[in-house]
Amino acid sequence: MADDYPKVDRVMGGAAGWISIAFPSILFLYFLGLLPQIALGPQVHGIDWVPSLGINLSVLLDGLSMTFVLLITGIGAAVTLYSARYLGQHPDYPRFVSYLLMFMVGMLGLVLADNLIMLFVFWEITTIASYLLIGFNADSAKSRRSALQALLVTGTGGLILLGGMIVLGNVAGTFQLSEILTQGDMLRAHPWYLAILLLFLAGTFTKSAQVPFHFWLPNAMAAPTPVSAYLHSATMVKAGIFLMARMNPALGGTDAWFWILTLFGGVTAVFASVMAMRQTDIKQVLAYTTLMALGTLTMFLGAGTHYAIMAAMLFLVVHSLYKAALFLMIGIVDHATGTREAGVLGGLSKAMPLTGLAAALAAISMAGIPPMVGFIGKEFMYKAGLGLEGFGAFWVTIMAFAASVMMFAVGGIVALKPFRGDLRPTPTEPHEGPWPMLAGPLVLGALSLIFGLVPGVLGYYLVGPATHAVFGEVREVHLYLWGGVNMALILSLLTFLAGWLVYRRHEAIRTRLAAFEARNPVDFDAGWDRLLEGFKAFAAWQTRLIQNGSLQRYMAVTFGTFVVLVGGTYLIKGAFRSGLSLTTEGIHPVQWAVLGLIAAGAMLTVWTHSRMTAVAAMGVTGIGVALIFIMFSAPDVAITQLLVEVLVVVLVSVVMLRLPYLPRRSKATFRAGHAMIAGGMGLVTTFLMISVLATDFDRRLTTFFEAASYPEAYGRNIVNVILVDFRALDTFGEVTVVAIAAIAAFALLRGMSTRRKPEEES
Template identity: 55%
Template sequence: MAGGFPTETRGNGLTGTVPILFAAALFAYFVSMVPTIAATDIIRVSIPWVPSLGIEFAFLVDGLSLTFSLLISGIGTLVLLYSNTYLAGHPQYARFALFLTAFMVSMLGLVLADDLILLFVFWELTTITSYMLIGFSHESKKSRRNALQALFVTGAGGLAFLAGLILLAAVSGTTSISGIIAQGDALKEHAMYLPILILLLAGTFTKSAQAPFHFWLPNAMAAPTPVSAFLHSATMVKAGIYVMARMHPAMSGTDVWLWTLTIFGAVTAIFASLLALRQTDLKQALAYTTLMALGTLTLFLGQESGYAMTAFATFLVVHSLYKASLFLVVGCIDLSTGTRETDQLAGLGRLMPITAVAAALAALSMAGFPPFLGFIGKELKYAGALAVASEPVLVAGAALLSNSLMLAVAGVVAFRPFWRGTVPSGQSPREAPWQMWAGPIILASLGALFGIYPDLLQTTLINPTVISLTGEVEEAKELKLWAGFNIPLILSIATFVLGLLIYARHVQLRALLARVFAALPNLDNGWDGFLDGFKNFAKLQTAFVQNGKLSSYLFATFLTIAAGILLTLVYTGMPFIDVDLSDVEWKHASIALLTISGAILALFTNSRIAGIAALGVVGIGIALIFIVFSAPDVAITQLLVETLIVVLVSVVMLRLPSLPKAEFRLGHAALSVAMGVAVSLTLIAVVSSPLELRLTDYFEATSWPEAYGRNIVNVILVDFRALDTFGEIAVVVIAALSAYALLRTTRKGGQS
């Protein structure tokens, strides 16, 4: 390599080319849908998946999902093109390309899904694929640690998210997302609205890294730079934002929705902006600006005004374009100079002019300067903030402070490394290959193009997206580069002034912020301690639950069963049952006495052989009960099993020492009584209730015509429950083979 870049820039052959073509084909496919969606139409395709539960492979394309799909596939194409050169010759590039493509497809499935179960499947796929990408450099302890952190945090949120989806489906009576949105008013009035909202937001907040769940996202920078560009601009971190936007028509409009999203979004935006300013690593600075953007998007999703929804839709596109571009620029800088530290970078503009232009265009859009789309987005954010009926000053103030900090960070990331000072000695930077600067230039140029010609974006994506959020095209506000002299313009000017002042003093502010945040609790610092504590708890739990004593396992198992049965009987309020013993005959009593005698013998004997024989007596007593009540087939099975168990276990027992003197154990005795009472009450309740004979009637009617058998029990076992019977036979065979292996081992051990 010369200057850090690969001398061979043809990439990785078909392994690199095929994913690029696949992503480009997807992007072209979604572009072909733009005219349909721009005409305020939707596209829905569904295939039955679990018809009995009403679950479908249902996909919906509307303004919101199409915007996300275009960003995911378009940026995905450029990232794959970039990666093919960035990782040219990497021995595991095929694995990387597979993970990245799977990540892209998972995100596309998530934003297109129109079924809750399908949505969750793709939601979890994004979690798994991002885990593999963050931990791609698996030989690095840091990569493994940060990948596990991302998996744990987002996975835990995913469990809450699943619970919320289940409740949502139960309340609405459907898993169709479009069907749920159609009954939004009824959902908000339902008693389960608050639990559903809490669970859904727990999942979306962890996924979109809202404070205090923010700490995993900057650590995801352990992934290769192309992954960071894709993850932060258009994919995983936006998954939570997408779900909140998708559920906005059904869940918004309540005070709890408004204040929860507003407070969490505002705190995340300001907090992340301050953290971004204190970073000296360019990737880390951009990572925290992503948190700022996610907080801003969440803040505006808490509102209902047309300005807020238009601001959301516009900033969604603005952020994706400039953030992907800047991350790819940082990758070029890192590969060319060997560092991402701002204090070690200077004078790159003359040696990397194309990269410098891409950085400047993206940063100007990020800072909100005209005539870039970022300026229009910033104006809309201020207009949306002022349209908030409850606390416009709070929302506008949060937007002003975070935007000013973003302007300063944009200067640190895109101006200082290129146009300040001279190249430090020891560095020999050069321009990146075209495959690596093409993406940043295209994405940054789109930010300028859409700023100069906002109508291109207005009619194709913004209006349809606002319709998806509000249901009314009239709610979409016009994108204007010049909207006149108004309060948003004054706030924009204030942003420029404050942002430039912060940039001028950012070194001093960075030192101050470092001292302040050093004194505050850091969840990331506590992560390793939490994980160690979690492992220690698991060890203690394992030592208690899996202590190696079979008696403990049996005790816990039967205690759970007895408690479950008795609590169910108490909860259902089973009335007292008058037991009639008038029809009990001597043969019934003698069988009961035989069974009880076997149980008592097994309890008090010191001989293992006598104990297993006593249990065999209990089994024979049960078989006699089956015979008395006309179930000879079941009785034969019972006798065969009991005989087999007694013989096999007795052979093994001959090798074991005698049992210690039996001791009375109060706990075991109480459990035995409780188990007996529970089973007895359950059986009495069953026989005292009217029998449900639908299955009986069905088997009687179909055994001969369909299965050609007159013995209904045999027909059920062999035909109607064939797979179940096959499984039981397999279990018996495996048990027999295991017993045979055990006996051989015992015999050999004795011979030695």
């Protein structure tokens, strides 16, 4: 309940409450004023953000984005008004407002974005904001678990989606959505089309909770009721639906698109409808009906015909209106009675008549009964399903029918049963909710009635332009309440009859579903816990294997990984290039001597058993490299190399004198594994260098630094100028890292109290 917290004396949440109400209200009025312009055609506005990568801060205002913007801001205003009264005296209410507005801004940016990368940024903002909102009651273990689950599922999907966006941007040659949407024929014929489609659908299915990624959404009910109302009706879960609708002109229209979306959407719709009947907490009932709506929307977007797209856009608005109203109504009931259990509630219309009215309006629309707009939405879904061909027509129609029957029954469970009959005893004496909490449900319920009576307004300003944007071309959209006696009307009448029978038997059905669920071994939520436990066990095993405290093991893993990945890629891609003439002709005896010195130092490093000797031998190898630099006219690099080698030998020697004695772990004089890794490193590095030297030298950077070093940085030594001026921040960061490492090493050695043993001298 909202009252289970220490209260702070605030009126409507104080300043935070009024700001939260004003922000979406002003935006709603602003965009409402743009509605006549957008109904005539889309608009694109933007500025450069990262021009070198083709990323712009641009917005695309068309029928689809405008529909979502008005839902986000309009329902957002109702939710924030409700929240100011519902949570206004919560001590952390200002924090709640900041999360909610962050969520709202993320959704607005997502639906308005005309750039894929910009869209992804806002996509992830909604992920993070939803995590904070679901876990708002941080003292609750359930809230923390649900928030983390939502974050991991949708965040993983978001990363997969990013891969799809990058591939799509490269295939299309642009990241601008308004340009990509005109390249549908090219994209559908491209060899990478299926990969792009699957990557995008992975992101949208996790966000919009399609089976088998559905389990996080009912658990998100751990969030405060206003969050649930907002998340389920107009924001978070509709983000995936928006992206599928947005990408329809570019990726839709193929068999893969049709079957993936209709199959997953249909299964999700029916599965969620059945699971809604299983619940006793009416908030959980509504959570599963949201899954039903998301599955239905996905199914009709997959069907892809003009009628199917029009049905999806109409149902998008229908669902948003009744779902927000019902969630807010449940919050009032919970606030006024102290319970949400369907078996406890009854007769509330006597004590809460306005709440009962709001519930009735919303539930009648959800059930699809005329004259509510929900009836029109159901009629057009049936017409769209019947208009398909072959098995697709049967599948879409039967899935829509089954889901609609269940929704009729759920409407009775949620809004009829708690309010009819005699008043039952509840933990708190029932009373009518305050006006800020009643305003939203009543207005949203009234809009469901108004749009049902005058559907032409909704069709002209919202559903029509949205359908044009999603379908990819302008077609006539005509909404009507009465379309005569036809097959769609017959299916509607059958829906009412079947739905009423299910409602009458819902308690028996719930009991049987509970018994089946108890025997069913498939539990997605428990499976998620097992998956996380598996990841933790794998991480622990990996840590024991690699991060075991042995520097030798760390180096072996690092260099071994380099050899396998780089060398393997080298072989698979056939990347070796050799345009060099490998001959000993012209090599001076002095150069041979230096090469011999380097080889001798390397061999001594490998074979010696003394740490000090190995360090000195490595220094010999480094000095030999410095001599080569001198021979080939690079004295500055040679001096740097020489100084580094001397410092390394001196510092490592001093440090080793302070290290504790470690007995030799192995008596073996030759380690085959280490030899293979070292040899592989040498071969891979050598082949890489040969290939690089055989590649045509690109002088663009060289020419730039030659021309700019003195006039811009006032330095004649180009290398120094690059390090100190052109890469100043990089160099500063590197120096900082080295300095911190040196300080940490000094502190570690200073704090060690060790006794040297004679064996250390060896």
